[in-house]
Amino acid sequence: MKTEVYSWRVSAELKTGLEREARRRKTSLSAVLEAAAQEWLKKNGADRDDEREQKRLHEAASKFVGAISSGEFHPSTKVREVVRERLRRRYGR
Secondary structure, eight states, X not given: OOOOOOOOOOOHHHHHHHHXXXXXXXXXXXXXXXXXXXXXXXXXXXXXXXXXXXXXXXXXXXXXXXXXXXXXXXGGGGHHHHHHHXXXXXXXX
């Protein structure tokens, strides 16, 4: 749901062009403006910062992701026990 309002002044020619495009697409002027703003953000890298941050987080988390082999048929039922035992052995707790 859209909750934010933004307004600005445009030339009469630009407004006419936007309204014409909205009629051609059989949609509202606000939908045309929303699409234009989204496209501009994509082209100008606003999402690239998010992608870089996600990549950084994935790389950091990948150090701690792995598989635990318990040697049993249903290892998922014993994960808690296996992890606790390995932590006990590693850190003496």
